[in-house]
Amino acid sequence: MARLTNREVAAKFDLIADLLQIRGDNIFRINSYRNAAQTIRDLPRDLYAIQAEGRLTELPDIGGAIAAKIEELLTTGEIKFLKELAEEVPVSLAELLQINGVGPKKVKLFWEELGITTIDQLKAAAEAGQLQKLSGMGKKSEQKILEGIAALANRTNRISIGVALPIALQILNDLLQMPQVIKGDIAGSLRRRRATIGDIDILVAAEDAAPIMDAFVSRSDVGRVLGHGPTKSSIELVQGLQADLRVLPPERYGTALSYFTGSQAHNIRLRELALKQGLSLNEHAFTKTDGSNEEILCATEAEVYEVLGLPWIPPELREDRGEIEAALRGELPTLITESDICGDLHMHTTWSDGKNSIEEMVTAAKERGLQYVVITDHSQSLGIANGLSVERLLAQQAEIRRINALMGEDFHILHGTEMEIRADGTLDYPDEILAQLDFVIASLHVGLRQERDQITKRILNAIQNPHVDMIGHLRGRLIPEREGADMDIDAILASAAKHGTILEINANPRRLDLDESHARHAQDLGVRLAINTDAHDTAQLDVMHFGVSNARRGWIRPETVINTQDASQFLNWLSARNHL
Numbered sequence: 001m002a003r004l005t006n007r008e009v010a011a012k013f014d015l016i017a018d019l020l021q022i023r024g025d026n027i028f029r030i031n032s033y034r035n036a037a038q039t040i041r042d043l044p045r046d047l048y049a050i051q052a053e054g055r056l057t058e059l060p061d062i063g064g065a066i067a068a069k070i071e072e073l074l075t076t077g078e079i080k081f082l083k084e085l086a087e088e089v090p091v092s093l094a095e096l097l098q099i100n101g102v103g104p105k106k107v108k109l110f111w112e113e114l115g116i117t118t119i120d121q122l123k124a125a126a127e128a129g130q131l132q133k134l135s136g137m138g139k140k141s142e143q144k145i146l147e148g149i150a151a152l153a154n155r156t157n158r159i160s161i162g163v164a165l166p167i168a169l170q171i172l173n174d175l176l177q178m179p180q181v182i183k184g185d186i187a188g189s190l191r192r193r194r195a196t197i198g199d200i201d202i203l204v205a206a207e208d209a210a211p212i213m214d215a216f217v218s219r220s221d222v223g224r225v226l227g228h229g230p231t232k233s234s235i236e237l238v239q240g241l242q243a244d245l246r247v248l249p250p251e252r253y254g255t256a257l258s259y260f261t262g263s264q265a266h267n268i269r270l271r272e273l274a275l276k277q278g279l280s281l282n283e284h285a286f287t288k289t290d291g292s293n294e295e296i297l298c299a300t301e302a303e304v305y306e307v308l309g310l311p312w313i314p315p316e317l318r319e320d321r322g323e324i325e326a327a328l329r330g331e332l333p334t335l336i337t338e339s340d341i342c343g344d345l346h347m348h349t350t351w352s353d354g355k356n357s358i359e360e361m362v363t364a365a366k367e368r369g370l371q372y373v374v375i376t377d378h379s380q381s382l383g384i385a386n387g388l389s390v391e392r393l394l395a396q397q398a399e400i401r402r403i404n405a406l407m408g409e410d411f412h413i414l415h416g417t418e419m420e421i422r423a424d425g426t427l428d429y430p431d432e433i434l435a436q437l438d439f440v441i442a443s444l445h446v447g448l449r450q451e452r453d454q455i456t457k458r459i460l461n462a463i464q465n466p467h468v469d470m471i472g473h474l475r476g477r478l479i480p481e482r483e484g485a486d487m488d489i490d491a492i493l494a495s496a497a498k499h500g501t502i503l504e505i506n507a508n509p510r511r512l513d514l515d516e517s518h519a520r521h522a523q524d525l526g527v528r529l530a531i532n533t534d535a536h537d538t539a540q541l542d543v544m545h546f547g548v549s550n551a552r553r554g555w556i557r558p559e560t561v562i563n564t565q566d567a568s569q570f571l572n573w574l575s576a577r578n579h580l
Contacts, residue, residue, distance in 0.1 A: 001077045005223045006040050006047050007240030012073060012082060013037035013066070018094035019085050021104040022111075035061035040070075041163075044170060046221060046238045048074060090117040100148040100483055101141075101449040109134055123149050144449055151483060158196035159241060160479050162509025162546060165190060168200045171219070171243060178215060180206045182250050187260040191315045193549035195479055195512045199242040203257055205299075209247035216245045252284055254298035258305075259283035265320035273308045273324070316552040333555050336531075338548045340558040342566050343372040344541070346418065346441060346472060346504065346532035351396050352377035353385040355537035358396075359403050362413050364538035371567040372412040374439045375400055379419040379428035382445055390433055393417065397436070412567050414438035414574075418472055423447035425458040427465060434467035438574060441504070443472035448485040456488040463492070463501045469577065470502035470530055473513040489518055497525045500577075502562055505531045505554075507547025508540070519554035530562045 017033040039061045040047060050056055051074055056067040069079050096107045096119060110116040113134055114125055123146065125131055131142040168186045175181050181204045185191065188201035206212055213233045217225045226234035226242065234244045248256045259267060260283065274281040278289050279296070286296035286307055298304045302312045310327045314335060317323040326332050348354035349361055356364070358375055365373045377396065378387040388396060397415045404413040416439035420428040423446050427434075434440050442462035447455070462468050474492070475484025496503050503522055506513050511534070514522065522529060531547040533540055551561065558564045565573065 003048070003223065004074065004077075005236070005240045006043050006238045009047055009070065009073060010037040010041040012079060013040065013069075015091065015094055016079075016082055016085065018097055018104075019082075019089045019091070022093050022097075022107050023085075023089050024104075024108070032061070032063075032066065036066045041239065043239070044167070044221060046223075049220065092118045095119055096122060098481065099145065099152055101144050102148060109136075119149060119152070140451070148449075158198055158480060160509050161190065161193065161195055161197060161512075161549075162543070163239070164197045164200060164241060165509075165546075167237065167239060167241060168202065168243070171200070171216075172202055174219070175202070175204055175212065175216070175245075178212060180208050180211055182206055183253070185257055187257060188262065191261045192263065192318055193316050193546075193553060195509070195515070195550070199244060201260055202243065202245050203253070203260060204245070204247050205250040205253040206247050207249065212247055213245070251297045251299050254300040254302070254304050255281070255285055256283050258298075258301050261301075261315050261318065263319050266318040266323070269320055269324045270304075270308060273310075277308070279307070314552065316549060317555065319553075333557050335552045336548055336556050336558045336561055336564065338545050340561070340564040341370070341531060341544060341548070343370055343374075343563045343570060344532050344535070344544070345374045345416070345439060345470065345530050345563055346376050346506070347373060347535040347541070348377050348418070349375060351375075351392070352382075352387055353536060358400060358413075360538055361535070361541075362403065362407065362411070364541055366407070366411050368541055371410070372414065372570060374414040374416040376416040376418045376439070376441050379417055381420045381422060381428050385445075387420070387428075388417070390429065393429070393433065394436075412571065416440055416469075418443050419468075420445060421458050421462050423450070423458075425454075425461050427462060427468075431465070431467055434465075437467075439470070440468050441470045441472045442468045444474075444476045444485060448476045448482075450485070452486045452488065455485045456491060459487060459492050460495050463495045463499050468501060470504055471496070472504045472532075473506040473508075473511045473534070474503060474518070475513050475515075477511060477513050477515075479510050479512065484513060484515075489521070493518070493522050493525050493527055496522070496527045500528065502528045502530045505529055505547050505551050505556075507531055507533050507543045507545075507550070509543060509546045512546065512550045514550075514554075516550055516554035519551060519556055523554070523556055523560045528562050529556065529560050532563070 013033045014037040017030050020030045039059050051071060056062055056070055057064060069081060073079050093107050093111055096102055110122060114130060116122050116125055126142050126146045131137050132139045168190055172184055172186055176184050184204035187203050190197045190200060204212060209231050213228060216233050217228050217235055221238050222235045223238045224236040226236055232246050234242060236242050271281045274286060279286045280289055288294045296307060305312050311332060313323050313327055344365060347361055349356060349358045362373055378385040380387045380389045400413050400415045407413060416437050418441045421442050421444050422428060427442060459471065462471060477484035503514055505519055519529060531551055533543050535541045
């Protein structure tokens with residue numbers, strides 16, 4: 001029996017959750033399998049090792065019943081319960097849930113009414129006009145499904161940066177502890193902080209590569225060794241990710257790090273600049289093209305750029321989007337850093353769907369060096385997130401005022417809301433209630449597959465409301481499974497600039513919304529941005545760096561971001577908007 005990776009085990013429990021959801025089981029039962037899958041997927045250790053230690057039930061969200069199913073799967077290669085469930089609900093139906101706009105109720109409808117069990121069958125039925133005859137469906141719904149199928153075909157197997165980066169950092173840190181390693185870095189798209197990555201690239205500088213390679217392929221989290229060479233090795237981790245390691249002589253490290261960081265388009269531009277100076281450039285060195293073949297070695301990236309007459313260019317900018325031209329002009333931007341952030345304007349507590357109390361969240365924020373936060377639990381119509389009625393919202397306000405008084409003068413807690421922009425375009429609280437809040441976020445969570453004009457009008461209506469301070473995670477995307485809503489971004493950015501409404505860069509690595517291109521355009525138009533964690537527990541307060549990296553990819557400067565203001569400045573800004 002083939003050994004399973006953690007990701008493969010997690011996929012089995014996700015499949016159980018999907019089939020139960022299609023069948024219409026209790027949401028708590030479904031979520032128990034979904035949460036278990038996430039726990040398994042996030043494990044830094046091989047699940048087999050944890051099983052051998054008899055510690056499965058010590059894992060979060062793994063109770064006795066699920067632990068038994070894990071044991072069964074690792075021992076026999078199958079889960080009897082899943083096999084029985086698959087006899088009742090075709091496994092292929094779970095694939096339909098990957099289509100944007102197709103939920104479990106629609107999957108069940110297609111299956112029971114038309115006998116559809118595969119994506120190909122669904123596509124054929126939609127093209128034949130059969131879906132619009134079903135209850136609750138129409139021609140537009142049918143077209144949306146065809147568009148969703150086309151989008152699914154273009155989707156890649158790239159991994160969220162939120163999954164890949166912690167794993168890569170752990171591997172790198174382990175390598176840096178070895179006496180042979182002089183220095184090391186993450187490379188590739190992960191170093192450029194792209195929202196998704198294909199695999200993990202790591203470079204280290206050392207004189208003796210052999211013991212480093214041996215240690216790399218012998219890690220406890222290795223599922224399979226894909227290659228074990230003298231200067232390059234590849235492994236597949238138990239999480240399912242591929243990781244590649246290259247070991248370079250210290251004197252050649254700079255050119256290698258620059259080359260393997262990329263992007264390809266950026267590297268091409270560097271090579272063009274080198275040729276103009278009578279040099280060729282590859283991952284090993286510069287080489288003179290005068291026939292002498294004399295090499296110029298670079299131990300650091302700064303030396304690479306210096307040879308080309310350029311300042312060092314931050315990795316996040318290396319996408320050939322004008323960074324070479326800006327560097328030649330001496331006009332590279334001063335990019336925002338995490339240390340610039342003074343407050344967090346978006347977080348949730350146990351009052352809605354968060355896991356920690358107000359006091360726990362604000363204490364954790366203060367410990368992380370922030371000066372102020374805004375508590376922004378969900379509004380009333382978002383029932384799935386335990387949204388606050390007007391009465392509960394006002395009760396929460398009194399609680400926040402009480403806790404704020406206990407925090408001292410060096411920390412400020414403000415009361416806000418993440419208010420739903422309803423499917424019909426109206427807002428979830430009346431203006432007289434919004435006027436009593438310190439800070440108001442308006443966000444889309446429902447109706448994300450509406451027509452472009454309708455979605456745009458909903459956002460514009462929120463922007464134009466004088467009580468709305470910020471639009472949260474504008475397009476509502478979830479990486480990698482859900483694309484953002486289709487909307488007229490140009491019209492929205494122009495309106496935000498006109499009305500002084502903040503647009504959020506949501507730091508949750510599954511969102512990173514605004515994306516970097518929209519953030520850069522917003523900055524060019526004078527739109528104020530905010531980078532927030534959207535934390536639902538204290539640990540998620542640590543995702544701020546993902547949002548900052550996304551902002552850096554968008555060339556964002558500190559002064560563009562409202563929550564780089566210190567507490568006094570931010571409170572003055574609120575006062576000017578007639579909140580305080």
